[in-house]
Amino acid sequence: MSSSEIFSIITFVYGFAAILYVFSWIFKKTLPGKLATAATIVGALGNLAGIILRWVESYQMGIGHAPLSNLYESLIFFAMAIALIHLFIGYRYKIQFIGVVASPIPFLVMAYASLPKIDNAIQPLIPALQSNWLIAHVMTCFIGYSAFAIAFGVSVMFLLKSSGNRQGSDILSRIPDFDTLDDLTHQMVMFGFLFLTVGIITGAVWANQAWGRYWGWDPKETWSLITWLIYATLLHARLMRGWQGKKIAILSCLGFFAVIFTYFGVNLLPGLHSYQ
Amino acid sequence: MTKSSNPDGFTQKVWSFFASVKLSVVILLSLAMTSVIGTIIPQNESLMLYHQKFGDTWFRIFNMLDIFDMYHSWWFRSLLCMLTINIIVCSINRLSSTWKIIFPKKPNFKINQFRKAKNRLEWPATVSPEELKNTYVSWLSKRFGKFTVESSENGYCLFGEKGRWTRLGVYGVHLSIILLVAGSLVGSIFGFDGYVNIPEGESTDSVFLRDNESQKKLDFAIKCDDFNFTLYESGMPKEYRSSLSIIKDNQPIVKKDILVNHPLRFEGINIFQSSYGKMPATKLTVTFTEKDSGLVYKKEATMNSPIEMPGNSGTFTVEDFRANFSFRGVNLSNTFLCSMIPKEGEPKHIIIPADFPRFDMMRQGDFIISISDANFKYYTGLQVTKDPGVPLVYAGFLIMIIGCYVTFFMFHQKICVEISTAGGKTTVTAAGISGKNRPGMNAAIRRLSNHLKRLT
Ligand code: HEM
Numbered sequence: 001m002s003s004s005e006i007f008s009i010i011t012f013v014y015g016f017a018a019i020l021y022v023f024s025w026i027f028k029k030t031l032p033g034k035l036a037t038a039a040t041i042v043g044a045l046g047n048l049a050g051i052i053l054r055w056v057e058s059y060q061m062g063i064g065h066a067p068l069s070n071l072y073e074s075l076i077f078f079a080m081a082i083a084l085i086h087l088f089i090g091y092r093y094k095i096q097f098i099g100v101v102a103s104p105i106p107f108l109v110m111a112y113a114s115l116p117k118i119d120n121a122i123q124p125l126i127p128a129l130q131s132n133w134l135i136a137h138v139m140t141c142f143i144g145y146s147a148f149a150i151a152f153g154v155s156v157m158f159l160l161k162s163s164g165n166r167q168g169s170d171i172l173s174r175i176p177d178f179d180t181l182d183d184l185t186h187q188m189v190m191f192g193f194l195f196l197t198v199g200i201i202t203g204a205v206w207a208n209q210a211w212g213r214y215w216g217w218d219p220k221e222t223w224s225l226i227t228w229l230i231y232a233t234l235l236h237a238r239l240m241r242g243w244q245g246k247k248i249a250i251l252s253c254l255g256f257f258a259v260i261f262t263y264f265g266v267n268l269l270p271g272l273h274s275y276q
Numbered sequence: 277m278t279k280s281s282n283p284d285g286f287t288q289k290v291w292s293f294f295a296s297v298k299l300s301v302v303i304l305l306s307l308a309m310t311s312v313i314g315t316i317i318p319q320n321e322s323l324m325l326y327h328q329k330f331g332d333t334w335f336r337i338f339n340m341l342d343i344f345d346m347y348h349s350w351w352f353r354s355l356l357c358m359l360t361i362n363i364i365v366c367s368i369n370r371l372s373s374t375w376k377i378i379f380p381k382k383p384n385f386k387i388n389q390f391r392k393a394k395n396r397l398e399w400p401a402t403v404s405p406e407e408l409k410n411t412y413v414s415w416l417s418k419r420f421g422k423f424t425v426e427s428s429e430n431g432y433c434l435f436g437e438k439g440r441w442t443r444l445g446v447y448g449v450h451l452s453i454i455l456l457v458a459g460s461l462v463g464s465i466f467g468f469d470g471y472v473n474i475p476e477g478e479s480t481d482s483v484f485l486r487d488n489e490s491q492k493k494l495d496f497a498i499k500c501d502d503f504n505f506t507l508y509e510s511g512m513p514k515e516y517r518s519s520l521s522i523i524k525d526n527q528p529i530v531k532k533d534i535l536v537n538h539p540l541r542f543e544g545i546n547i548f549q550s551s552y553g554k555m556p557a558t559k560l561t562v563t564f565t566e567k568d569s570g571l572v573y574k575k576e577a578t579m580n581s582p583i584e585m586p587g588n589s590g591t592f593t594v595e596d597f598r599a600n601f602s603f604r605g606v607n608l609s610n611t612f613l614c615s616m617i618p619k620e621g622e623p624k625h626i627i628i629p630a631d632f633p634r635f636d637m638m639r640q641g642d643f644i645i646s647i648s649d650a651n652f653k654y655y656t657g658l659q660v661t662k663d664p665g666v667p668l669v670y671a672g673f674l675i676m677i678i679g680c681y682v683t684f685f686m687f688h689q690k691i692c693v694e695i696s697t698a699g700g701k702t703t704v705t706a707a708g709i710s711g712k713n714r715p716g717m718n719a720a721i722r723r724l725s726n727h728l729k730r731l732t
Contacts, residue, residue: 127536190684219315229308
């Protein structure tokens with residue numbers, strides 16, 4: 001089996017898990033929830049196996065390198081990181097609801113990665129990417145992005161719940177209480193902030209290694225800083241100004257838009273980050 | 277400095293202005309928003325280009341606001357400066373109270389705080405309060421640095437505390453920002469950022485500075501012994517390699533091949549592989565063919581110095597060279613940009629592609645000009661930098677990561693285990709308070725109570 005076959009299988013596994021999570025949540029059933037968790041575990045392990053296999057395949061082609069070097073490979077890693085983080089959070093804080101908001105993301109990411117416009121060929125590394133810092137940089141950034149993606153999902157739920165509360169709709173009332181959502185957002189933002197910080201720092205060290213400058217204000221760098229500043233604002237507003245709930249949820253959404261822009265939008269801007 | 281020790285009203289006002297976290301929220305958001313501008317408007321291009329793009333009015337406004345180099349503008353720097361002052365003032369202001377929490381005169385536990393805690397868990401016990409107390413004390417005191425036992429109305433209270441020092445984590449994060457600012461300042465004052473192109477076999481001891489295009493002399497010369505690049509089968513670049521020697525007092529003292537990601541560092545100066553290209557030798561042969569008579573005149577020329585044209589008809593200068601030049605949508609390789617000043621009439625700019633000797637016929641001039649014997653050579657493009665601020669910046673990076681980890685994932689926790697007897701029944705409750713980490717504290721209490729239940 002080739003790594004791309006594995007990736008198309010796990011796309012369906014992730015989709016299946018997402019459906020089960022939503023099903024178990026809407027119909028208040030525990031068994032589908034457990035199955036969903038099991039499916040996510042299978043998906044994440046398959047995802048990991050696929051990444052390792054792709055790594056091996058690149059060596060067989062004589063251009064061996066960690067599969068973290070272009071858009072396609074970063075999406076695959078992104079999906080795995082989100083799946084692993086939400087499994088961990090669900091287990092650690094005993095909140096199955098996290099699966100409902102988080103599990104569709106790996107599915108959507110994998111589905112997006114399999115679109116024909118995204119080049120999935122294993123390519124050799126251009127000289128600028130031939131560095132071990134590449135691995136540290138991409139991994140930490142994407143773990144950070146994953147945590148922010150989950151925070152975003154939780155924040156959207158918060159906003160949905162708070163807007164629809166008056167009608168007392170049955171589904172919305174099954175979303176966990178505001179405090180839990182708020183804490184979850186905060187936890188995920190802290191987790192993401194640490195990793196984004198490490199991601200930006202490893203990027204800076206790498207840039208200093210390759211180009212002789214640790215910071216050059218190129219659009220990708222600048223947008224990662226903008227993202228970081230938005231989340232730093234969130235942490236301060238919450239901790240010191242006592243912001244909670246809706247305002248924090250809105251800031252967390254804003255932060256995630258900055259993440260998306262750092263990831264995709266920057267390529268629309270003029271600039272130098274030759275990556276992908 | 278605290279508020280009471282500062283009698284001056286104005287200083288006091290400035291101080292409390294900078295001590296506010298509201299201000300930091302405003303500054304952080306302003307930095308985020310203004311940074312967007314520089315990613316939409318490309319920075320540091322030629323002013324002419326901006327003028328063309330934005331028109332006169334907008335060009336003037338943008339230029340006045342330094343939008344074309346906004347990350348080095350006075351207003352962006354003031355924002356960074358305000359942020360730094362903000363952090364310093366805020367930290368000083370709060371450090372004294374944090375210090376009191378971290379190093380209190382005596383441990384201070386208030387049972388009522390714990391009784392109100394939401395994470396409080398309760399379970400019944402089957403053994404006697406004394407026995408419970410002894411088992412718990414021996415187990416708990418191993419895990420908590422500060423530990424006290426008190427008697428309460430109907431039993432015992434065991435108080436434990438740990439992780440006080442973790443409250444210093446945020447000060448680490450904030451200190452790291454100050455280190456970054458300091459490091460970048462040191463770099464911009466005592467460092468430089470330059471580049472130089474060196475043809476194979478040649479050497480240089482000066483570089484061009486990026487910010488003002490002036491030359492900077494080095495204490496040594498850099499010689500490019502060899503430059504090579506290799507491609508993958510697909511045509512993508514695989515490797516750029518320059519073999520360099522550092523020459524001091526006419527002696528080569530260091531020899532190293534540099535690649536992208538593998539620079540050469542020498543006496544605090546870093547040399548990076550950054551680009552490459554092809555350039556002609558300094559001596560060229562320029563051929564003038566008179567159109568009417570077909571007579572051929574060959575002259576030797578060097579770049580940028582004028583030569584006389586045949587028949588005293590004017591001067592001709594080879595000014596520049598482009599390895600690729602787009603002419604009406606066609607890429608002419610190896611093209612020389614030249615200028616011709618005839619005896620009478622306007623000076624003219626003309627292009628002479630070395631690979632197409634008859635190209636100049638199109639111009640319909642008196643002479644057909646071509647250039648040969650260019651002896652093209654590869655040159656390596658090097659980035660040459662010195663940044664004594666890097667150690668400060670790296671120290672900042674390290675402290676920031678550690679500080680964030682400590683702040684987010686470790687916390688100061690105080691716990692209280694209460695053993696009380698009422699109506700012949702013994703119950704145990706466990707509760708905890710932490711500065712901020714509610715879910716973390718809840719989970720810690722859950723784990724603690726599970727352990728305690730298993731002990732008896
Ligand atoms: C880019 C700049 C900054 C970063 C990255 C940063 C980062 C942080 C972080 C991570 C926390 C901990 C939040 C938490 O526990 O959830 C924090 C707390 C705090 N920050 Fe900042 N900060 C920055 C700028 C500032 C500034 C300018 C001030 C000035 C007033 C400030 C004041 C505070 C205060 C007072 C706290 C709470 C400390 C405590 O718990 O005692 N920060 N900051």
